[in-house]
Amino acid sequence: MSNADLSLADLSTADLSSADLSTVDLSLADVTDSDAPAGEKVTAALDVLRRVFGYDAFRGFQREVIDHVVDGGDALVLMPTGGGKSLCYQIPALVRDGVAVVISPLIALMQDQVDALTAVGVKAGFLNSTLDLDTRRLVEAEFVAGEIDLLYLAPEALASRATLSLLDRGRISLFAIDEAHCVSQWGHDFRPDYLNLSMLHERWPGVPRIALTATATSATRSEIATRLNLTGARHFVASFDRPNIQYRIVPKREPRKQLLALLRDEHPGDAGIVYCLSRASVEKTAEFLAANGIDALPYHAGLDAATRAANQQRFLRADGVVMVATIAFGMGIDKPDVRFVAHLDLPKSVEGYYQETGRAGRDGLPSTAWLAYGLQDVVQQRKMIDTSEGDLAHRRNLAAHLDAMLALCETVRCRRVQLLEYFGEPASGNCGNCDTCLEPPESWDGTVAAQKLLSTVFRLDRERNQRFGAGHCIDILLGRSNDKITQHRHDSLTVFGIGGELSEAEWRGVVRQLLAEGLLAVEGDYGTLALTDASAEVLGRRRTVMLRREAARPAKAARTAKPRGAATVVAELTPEATDTFERLRAWRATTAKEQGVPAYVIFHDATLRQIAADTPSSLAELSQISGVGEAKLAKYGEQILTVLTEPPQS
Structure with missing residues (x-):
């Protein structure tokens, strides 16, 4: 392999067509400071890339970002997880004179970030509550003396007068704001302390700032720029595509058993993350996997801090550990060999889903993003929105996020194309590496089935002044004379037994998709079904309803399918x-x-x-x-x- 080739770790989400693959004539000169001429600084950046990090070519627009920041410009960088964001501030930190201050939201990972830099010969330190007084004083002295290259801080530290006074005493080369999407109040990882980071420009107006995130729509980018006082910054937006990740969404039947089959058949001995919505589900799933021979650990906010820290460290430092977690886990995780990310519950938004699945395959090697999705997920999420705190605008925003996620789940199109389009990125064609490409689902005219279901809901509501959940409505359609049906005399309804052409699982799919399209609603504490304004269009035969029919999939699709561009990936x-x-x-x-x-x-x-x-x-x-x-x-x-x-x- 020549110096000009990109490493396997480099081949992740960057646009390979724009990568600089030419051989680089590296200078052996010492790293220059920020007062050096532009040409020397560019040479210095390339020299750092090779000598310190061991790579010979920048990816995508890395070089443009680095040159811009080295020259003192502000930048807002969107680059998918594993795309090389860290180098965009680490290299300028080594080229510019002074110490780079990195704002990171995760105290628990600062040690690992510093260890990774130390391993390549970079002097770095951090200040947080885990340090004893003597160690803290040592790091502070190194910062003031300019004896370290990067200093990591949590955002809340900047609310301390002592921290601000310390920063005033040193020479700061740049501010890097990592996980910048945390500033978005509509986002999935909102951190109130990020709202105070606009003061960086006000207090240190001559210091360049670079804000970085892996997940942001155009609206979120605007919010980040406004809230961080980066409206004049140059924006760098990479492709959101992760061709090495295979996206798969399966009907939820027995999700833990389905997950176990995935791990045994496709990812034996692999490291991975399993996301669950509740703490109880995390605990039960971790116990189930462990009982079946999987090295699985739980992680959620209800565990004590020592247990969370120990489990996180074991996941990071041991091979083949599976972390079962709520969404509280994962942001900032640099582990490159996570081979799968599985969701046992429906994510609340496409942004959250993309952020979480992006923790797989940071090294560019083939990985799986797997989601088990069912009717109860839709019912539960709709109910959570209806009962959430906040005003009507907030609930509408949550509903819009959920609608986009449901559309991704129910699409008959290439999932990757739909995912990229959500972030405003046009796709050139089907990816060939998602479930809808590998096993294209059938779409069928479900108008009559929809009318039967909606008629059942209508007759229960209008004729009996009653509302029931999906299971009871399906029992009516299938003509089941159980105790509940008999008690309420629902076997006398004209819709009783008219749905025998579909199985119970198929009817549940109909309910799920009607909910996803807004043709049905969920109301009340018990998740009862209700009609919407749009229901009348279907009942009045003014609207055709096309539904997705799930195709049977081979048990080992991920291992037999070759990702798009796999020859260049691995x-x-x-x-x-x-x-x-x-x-x-x-x-x-x-x-x-x-x-x-x-x-x-x-x-x-x-x-x-x-x-x-x-x-x-x-x-x-x-x-x-x-x-x-x-x-x-x-x-x-x-x-x-x-x-x-x-x-x-x-």
Whole structure:
């Protein structure tokens, strides 16, 4: 593999057609400061990329962002998870004179972020409540003396006069505001402390700021720019496409058993994240998986802080751990080898879904985004919106987010195309790597079925002044004479038994899709069905209702399907190279445990795969592997060469 090639870790969401694949003539000059001429600063940025991080070419518009910030400009950067956002502020931090202050919302991950930088020879520190007084004073002194390159702070720290006074005493090269979508009050990860970050420009007007996020529609981008006082900043928006992720949404039947089958059949021994809506569901799902031989841990806000921290650290630092969590987990997680993200409950918005699924496959290797979705999800989400705090505008906003998510679930189109269009990005064609592309669902004219169901709801309401849930309405349509039907004499309704052409599961699909399209509503504490204004169009035969019929899918679709662009995403290893790769992973696990850091801090899987494929025989050859910078070459080079000379395992 030549210096000009992008590493496997690099091949994620960036627009490969715009990536600079030309060989870079790297300068060996020392890193220049912010007073150097523009040409020297560009050379310095390339030099840092190669010597420190071990990559030879910038991806997409990374170079444009870096040049802009190095020159003192403000920037708002939207780049999908795994797309290389961190380099957009880390390299300017090393080129500009002074210390970069990074605002990060996650205290629990600051140590890992600093460890990752330290591993490549970058001097970094953090200030948060986990530090003892002596350590805090040491970091503060290093900041004032300019002896570190990056300082990580939580947003709430900037509300402290002591912190502001400290920052006034140092020389700040730039402010980086990570996870900038947290400033959006309509967003899924809103953090009130982010609203105060507009003061950065007011207090330090000459310091450039770069705000970064992986998830934002055009409206959210405008909100971020306004709230952070970045209206004059240059916007950089990358493609939202993650071609290595296979999106799949399946009908929910027995979700935990369905999840277990996914893990056993397609992701044995893989690290992954399972999202559940409630704490109780998290606990039960983690227990179920553990009882069935899966190394699974729970994570939610109801656990004590020590347990949450221990479970998070184990997930980050051990191989093959599955974290079962509420959405409180995941933001800022840098673990690159998460092979799947599964949802057992419907996400509240497309933004939330995209943010969460983006935690899979940060290394660019094939990964799965799997969602089990059913009627009760729709009923529950509608009910939560109706009973939520806030005014009518707030509830309408929540409903609009849910409608977009339901449309993604119910579409018969390519899911990736619909996902990209939601973020305002035109797609060139079907992706070939989502369930609707791999096993196209049938659409059918469900107008008559819709009329039968709506008529049932109408007759219960108008003739009997009664409302019932979906299950009871389906029992009526199927002609079931159970105790409840008999008690209410619903077997005398004209609609009793007229729905025998569909099964119960099919009728539940009809209800779900009518709810998704706003042709039915859910009301009250018991989730009873009610008609909407649009229902009259169907009952009056003025509207045709096309419904989705789920197709049967092969059990191992993810393993047999080849992602779009898979040849450029990952090359299959030979049996010999696979054995070498596993030996390298075992060495990495031991080394990471000895150092008390996550395995990916040592090397990403993608780098180890390339080493296994190329089998370098010298330090000079090893230095050509993408992801092997000078610090890691000096620290681990001889150990890697020793592993490569070990005999294959029998």
